[in-house]
Structures are given as structure tokens and as C-alpha cells.
Amino acid sequence: EVQLVESGGGLVPPGGSLRLSCVASGFTFTDYWMNWVRQAPGKGLEWVANIKQDGSQKNYVDSVKGRFTISRDNAKNSLSLQMNILRVEDTAVYFCARSNFDLWGRGILVSVSS
Amino acid sequence: QSVLTQPPSLSGTPGQRVTISCSGSSSNIRPNTVNWYQQFPGTAPKLLIFGNNQRPSGVPDRFSGSKSGTSASLGISGLQSEDDADYYCAVWDNSLNGWVFGGGTRLTVL
Numbered sequence: 001e002v003q004l005v006e007s008g009g010g011l012v013p014p015g016g017s018l019r020l021s022c023v024a025s026g027f028t029f030t031d032y033w034m035n036w037v038r039q040a041p042g043k044g045l046e047w048v049a050n051i052k053q054d055g056s057q058k059n060y061v062d063s064v065k066g067r068f069t070i071s072r073d074n075a076k077n078s079l080s081l082q083m084n085i086l087r088v089e090d091t092a093v094y095f096c097a098r099s100n101f102d103l104w105g106r107g108i109l110v111s112v113s114s
Numbered sequence: 115q116s117v118l119t120q121p122p123s124l125s126g127t128p129g130q131r132v133t134i135s136c137s138g139s140s141s142n143i144r145p146n147t148v149n150w151y152q153q154f155p156g157t158a159p160k161l162l163i164f165g166n167n168q169r170p171s172g173v174p175d176r177f178s179g180s181k182s183g184t185s186a187s188l189g190i191s192g193l194q195s196e197d198d199a200d201y202y203c204a205v206w207d208n209s210l211n212g213w214v215f216g217g218g219t220r221l222t223v224l
Contacts, residue, residue, distance in 0.1 A: 034214070043203050044116065045151075045159065047213035060211050095158055101150055101204065101213075102170065104158035 002026035002103060004096045009108035012014075016112070022079040022096030022105055029077040030054075032099045036070060036081045036107050038092035039107070048094070049081065086112045117142065118203055118216035125222040131191040132134040134219045136203035138184050142214055146206045148186040150179055151201045153218075162201070163188060190221075 022038070036048040049060045049063050049070040069082040078104040079096055093107040119137040126132040136148065150163035161170055164180035166186065178189040186205075188195055203216040 018204075037215075042216040044200075045153075045204075045215040047204075047215060050213070061212055062210075100164055101151065101159065102164065104160070104162045106158055 004098065004103060004105035006094065006096050006105045006108040009094065009110045011111045011113065013114050014086060014088055014112055017082070017084045018110060018112040020083065020094055020096075020108060020110070022099075024077045024096075026077070027098075027103075029072075029098055032048050034072060034099075035097045035101065036079075037095045037097050037104075038090075038110075039095070039099065040092040043092075044059045046092075051079070052113065074075075083110070086110075088112050116217040117207060117210070117214040118214035120201075120203060120219045123220045123222065124219065125224055126190075126193045127224050128193055128195060130193045131189065132193060132221065134188040134190075134203075134221070136186045136188070136216050138186070138205060138214075140184060141209035142205045142207040143181065143184045143186055145208060148179065148181055148203055148205045149189045150186075151176075151202045151204065153202065155200075159202065186188050193223055194222065195223050197221060 006022045011064050012018050033051040038048050051058045051070045067085045071080045091112045093109050095107045096105040132156045147165045150161040152162045152224040166181040167179040180187050201219045207214045
């Protein structure tokens, strides 16, 4: 089955860190750019970051530059998002998504609160 | 404030045709192709239209997309109750060097 499955979410205090993971299956992972997209409670979609097939190019939305790092392990069909210096406004459901968002994971909740 | 502007809400009756607009700029919609997504509460979005006007397999032909200049539109004809959802446009922005989403349109089928 073609799918993306996220893990690693949870509750973290402001200033803390969290690492999200996404495991891909059912397709050739190395053929695609991969993305992280988030959605704050009751709000719209916001693209967070993407990474090229071989990991040589990475792009980030301004609000997470210097705090978040996207990476991938092609041997494990895995995508990651290391989130540091978390802020209350980073609270959202984080989705892993393929290429031009033609395939999405179910999402994982990240809550930043004291 | 989203880079892409969509109407926050829209409504229609069964059988009607509705159009959702997405207004951008010369750094995003004009040079690049637009995608549209449908999202139901508590679920992941689903790709509805890619490449301005292409439907993925399984998407009914009641859904159509178009683009002109710095704007794009999603058309839904023969509105059905199951179309009651949130809709988002998205496109790559050459100036921001990233993807941008519209703020979303809540479509209510009365």
C-alpha cells in the first residue's frame, strides 16, 4: 500500500525540542522531493520545509529557518524534521507529504505549551 | 495573511456550480502551475487538481481548474453534499523559494 506514516509528536515546553519521523512505503522514495506541512488548530495549511531526492537541496519557510532541520534517510525510506527552540506558535498537526502534495500522511500533533 | 488570497467562505445548493478563486502574483501563480486540495475536518488534505487543470485518477470530472495570469480558479459543477469541505490552492513561489498555500475556502452545501 502506498502510504506515509508520521510519528514522534507530543507535548513539549517552549524552548524545547522534538524530532518527527515519516516512513514511506509502496513507492520509490528516492524518486520524490518530500515535504513537511503543518496546520495550526482551526487554521489553514502552511508549508514548512522540503528536501530534494538526494538530500542536496533543502528549503524552509522563514518562520522556522535556523530552528528546524529537514533530513532524509533513503536507505530506510524515512523523512525527519528536527525541531528546536520550539515556540507556542509551532503548535500544529504536522503532515508529511510527497512531491507536489499528491500523497499525505495522517498527520501528527505537536503541542508547545508550558 | 496568506500570499495567495482565497475567499474565506462560499456556499451553494445541490446541483449548482461554484467557483473558488485564488489570487497570487508574478512570483508564484504567473510562472508556475497551481494545485488544489480538498480537506475534511480531522483528515489529511487530498489532491484535487494539479498542473492548473489536471485531475488525478479517481477525482470526478465535476471538478475543474483553470489559470489566467496571476489568478487561478477551482470550479465545482453539480454540487453535492459530499463536496462540503475546505479547499486550498497551492503553488511554488520563486521569490520566497518555497511553497505557498491559500488561506483556504470553506464551502458549505446548503
